Amino acid sequence: xxxxxxxxxxxxxxxxxxxxxxxxxxxxxxxxxxxxxxxxxxxxxxxxxxxxxxxxxxxxxxxxxxxxxxxxxxxxxxxxxxxxxxxxxxxxxxxxxxxxxxxxxxxxxxxxxxxxxxxxxxxxxxxxxxxxxxxxxxxxxxxxxxxxxxxxxxxxxxxxxxxxxxxxxxxxxxxxxxxxxxxxxxxxxxxxxxxxxxxxxxxxxxxxxxxxxxxxxxxxxxxxxxxxxxxxxxxxxxxxxxxxxxxxxxxxxxxxxxxxxxxxxxxxxxxxxxxxxxxxxxxxxxx
Amino acid sequence: xxxxxxxxxxxxxxxxxxxxxxxxxxxxxxxxxxxxxxxxxxxxxxxxxxxxxxxxxxxxxxxxxxxxxxxxxxxxxxxxxxxxxxxxxxxxxxxxxxxxxxxxxxxxxxxxxxxxxxxxxxxxxxxxxxxxxxxxxxxxxxxxxxxxxxxxxxxxxxxxxxxxxxxxxxxxxxxxxxxxxxxxxxxxxxxxxxxxxxxxxxxxxxxxxxxxxxxxxxxxxxxxxxxxxxxxxxxxxxxxxxxxxxxxxxxxxxxxxxxxxxxxxxxxxxxxxxxxxxxxxxxxxxxxxxxxxxxxxxxxxxxxxxxxxxxxxxxxxxxxxxxxxxxxxxxxxxxxxxxxxxxxxxxxxxxxxxx
Numbered sequence: 001x002x003x004x005x006x007x008x009x010x011x012x013x014x015x016x017x018x019x020x021x022x023x024x025x026x027x028x029x030x031x032x033x034x035x036x037x038x039x040x041x042x043x044x045x046x047x048x049x050x051x052x053x054x055x056x057x058x059x060x061x062x063x064x065x066x067x068x069x070x071x072x073x074x075x076x077x078x079x080x081x082x083x084x085x086x087x088x089x090x091x092x093x094x095x096x097x098x099x100x101x102x103x104x105x106x107x108x109x110x111x112x113x114x115x116x117x118x119x120x121x122x123x124x125x126x127x128x129x130x131x132x133x134x135x136x137x138x139x140x141x142x143x144x145x146x147x148x149x150x151x152x153x154x155x156x157x158x159x160x161x162x163x164x165x166x167x168x169x170x171x172x173x174x175x176x177x178x179x180x181x182x183x184x185x186x187x188x189x190x191x192x193x194x195x196x197x198x199x200x201x202x203x204x205x206x207x208x209x210x211x212x213x214x215x216x217x218x219x220x221x222x223x224x225x226x227x228x229x230x231x232x233x234x235x236x237x238x239x240x241x242x243x244x245x246x247x248x249x250x251x252x253x254x255x256x257x258x259x260x261x262x263x264x265x266x267x268x269x270x271x272x273x274x275x276x277x278x279x280x281x282x283x284x285x286x287x
Numbered sequence: 288x289x290x291x292x293x294x295x296x297x298x299x300x301x302x303x304x305x306x307x308x309x310x311x312x313x314x315x316x317x318x319x320x321x322x323x324x325x326x327x328x329x330x331x332x333x334x335x336x337x338x339x340x341x342x343x344x345x346x347x348x349x350x351x352x353x354x355x356x357x358x359x360x361x362x363x364x365x366x367x368x369x370x371x372x373x374x375x376x377x378x379x380x381x382x383x384x385x386x387x388x389x390x391x392x393x394x395x396x397x398x399x400x401x402x403x404x405x406x407x408x409x410x411x412x413x414x415x416x417x418x419x420x421x422x423x424x425x426x427x428x429x430x431x432x433x434x435x436x437x438x439x440x441x442x443x444x445x446x447x448x449x450x451x452x453x454x455x456x457x458x459x460x461x462x463x464x465x466x467x468x469x470x471x472x473x474x475x476x477x478x479x480x481x482x483x484x485x486x487x488x489x490x491x492x493x494x495x496x497x498x499x500x501x502x503x504x505x506x507x508x509x510x511x512x513x514x515x516x517x518x519x520x521x522x523x524x525x526x527x528x529x530x531x532x533x534x535x536x537x538x539x540x541x542x543x544x545x546x547x548x549x550x551x552x553x554x555x556x557x558x559x560x561x562x563x564x565x566x567x568x569x570x571x572x573x574x575x576x577x578x579x580x581x582x583x584x585x586x587x588x589x590x591x592x593x594x595x596x597x598x599x600x601x602x603x604x605x606x607x608x609x610x611x612x613x614x615x616x617x618x619x620x621x622x623x624x625x626x627x628x629x630x631x632x633x634x635x636x637x638x639x640x641x642x
Contacts, residue, residue, distance in 0.1 A: 043376050043377055043625050043626075044376075044377065044379075059633075061636055061637060061640050064640070065640070127513075127515070128513075128515045129513040129514070129515060147498075147515075149499075150498070150499045228502070232499060233494065233497055233498075233499055233500050233639070234639065234640065234641070234642060236636075236639055236640055241636070244632070244636075245632075246351065247347050247348060247351045248347045248454070248632070249628055249629060249632040250347075250350060250351065250354065250374075250377070250378075250628060251629060251632070252354075
């Protein structure tokens with residue numbers, strides 16, 4: 001009786017998770033896979049085949065767009081790490097008590113409004129008649145209005161800003177767990193700032209760095225709003241292509257194939273990143 | 288516990304009674320912004336007892352949404368007339384309209400006949416007209432008075448201050464302006480490809496002139512209002528509403544012809560409230576209601592006499608943009624054959640990727 005009861009409660013505990021996994025992840029992916037391998041031959045006529053996947057490899061446009069998206073996402077990730085690491089170090093090691101909470105909260109506050117509002121905020125700042133351009137003219141630094149919006153740098157700013165929190169939080173957590181006496185010992189043994197950073201702090205923070213990078217990379221790669229709104233007339237983004245195929249071209253078959261390719265290629269990049277940094281999923285994200 | 292049970296039964300009873308008493312249905316309407324203003328919905332609900340739920344969308348999303356549900360989830364939709372026969376052939380998402388349930392005397396006869404013809408698939412009529420309008424040029428006449436045709440957007444005098452969408456109307460407009468006739472080539476794939484490749488070359492050549500390709504109606508209005516853009520390809524209503532604030536900005540019917548569209552009423556295949564849908568169509572086509580919708584949407588309707596009650600200022604703007612010869616020159620979209628969209632999509636992608 002007792003063991004049957006505990007088994008039942010275990011089962012009940014698992015049910016929501018299993019349902020969520022099956023209904024929202026596994027089954028939709030199976031359907032998408034089936035759609036992606038049906039090639040349209042005429043009105044309401046389809047045959048099974050890999051034609052949609054071939055389109056990706058034969059049309060250089062799609063391939064280039066993916067490379068561009070991946071490259072920009074990796075750059076955004078590295079930039080976020082470069083900016084986020086000192087911030088996280090300052091919060092974790094150099095502040096105490098109330099200041100620490102306040103600083104942490106200040107990183108969080110921009111995320112209380114939706115991504116759309118944040119992106120529109122950047123549009124107001126960067127546009128030709130916007131705040132930056134007007135300020136520069138007011139102080140006499142430039143004489144003509146400048147357009148900061150609609151280029152790749154604007155996309156980069158948007159991506160870094162959007163994902164900063166997801167880098168800072170894991171970094172603060174791992175840096176918090178680093179004992180201060182280890183850093184002191186490093187200095188006592190004759191190390192300088194650079195060697196201490198390289199030999200003690202970074203190795204200890206590695207799981208946080210890698211998990212932050214994975215999250216930021218995936219968020220940037222899968223971002224739709226920021227590249228579409230801030231990007232210029234040549235700025236194609238892979239998720240935008242998928243949206244176009246599904247919604248404006250009614251071509252679900254190609255869109256599904258692109259979706260799968262995005263899944264496979266991004267997983268490969270993350271896997272390669274883990275291998276290069278000598279980490280594994282279990283001791284980074286799984287912690 | 289008992290209390291909860293009884294109140295539950297009471298609720299259930301109320302629900303059942305509510306459903307049976309007045310045959311009231313919920314009309315789930317998939318439409319464009321401005322086509323179902325609050326005041327019209329209120330009058331309709333009071334008169335018929337039906338309730339209306341509005342979802343705002345656009346042509347592509349309407350078809351995509353209905354395709355995702357096999358024509359379910361909505362009881363009445365309003366895609367443009369050129370997106371009906373093709374979408375029906377391809378995805379089977381609409382059901383034929385029972386014309387006997389529609390008061391045909393409320394419609395402008397020529398427009399009703401044209402729409403019926405364009406939305407016929409396998410001998411059945413799938414759509415009746417509602418709102419019509421055009422796309423053409425919205426220009427700041429003080430700064431870009433020379434822009435009179437689509438190709439003038441590529442002129443050096445407006446370099447960097449031009450915006451248009453990367454969508455099919457742009458391809459069609461440029462083709463007409465280049466002296467080609469894309470509509471005549473709709474059913475000849477080779478000829479259409481040939482036209483598209485010429486337009487593609489032109490659009491790539493024109494790209495340095497473009498500030499950005501706009502996506503939403505509000506985006507282009509902001510660009511024009513702030514003066515960042517002085518000439519654009521956009522809808523007539525956008526130009527007229529900007530004209531209210533800034534007399535310099537207005538809609539110009541291009542020399543090659545404005546592109547005319549008619550948004551229709553169609554019944555999604557698995558819609559449940561057909562009675563309410565027919566009631567809504569007959570209700571909003573009454574001249575005085577149609578005038579209210581014109582005021583809210585900014586576009587005129589296919590309602591017979593519906594333009595009489597419209598605000599004089601809007602009429603004046605309309606007449607200024609459309610002298611008689613411009614009206615005669617409107618190029619009405621014929622039905623888009625299945626498959627064309629894929630060809631156009633590839634061209635648009637290449638234009639966007641070109642440097």
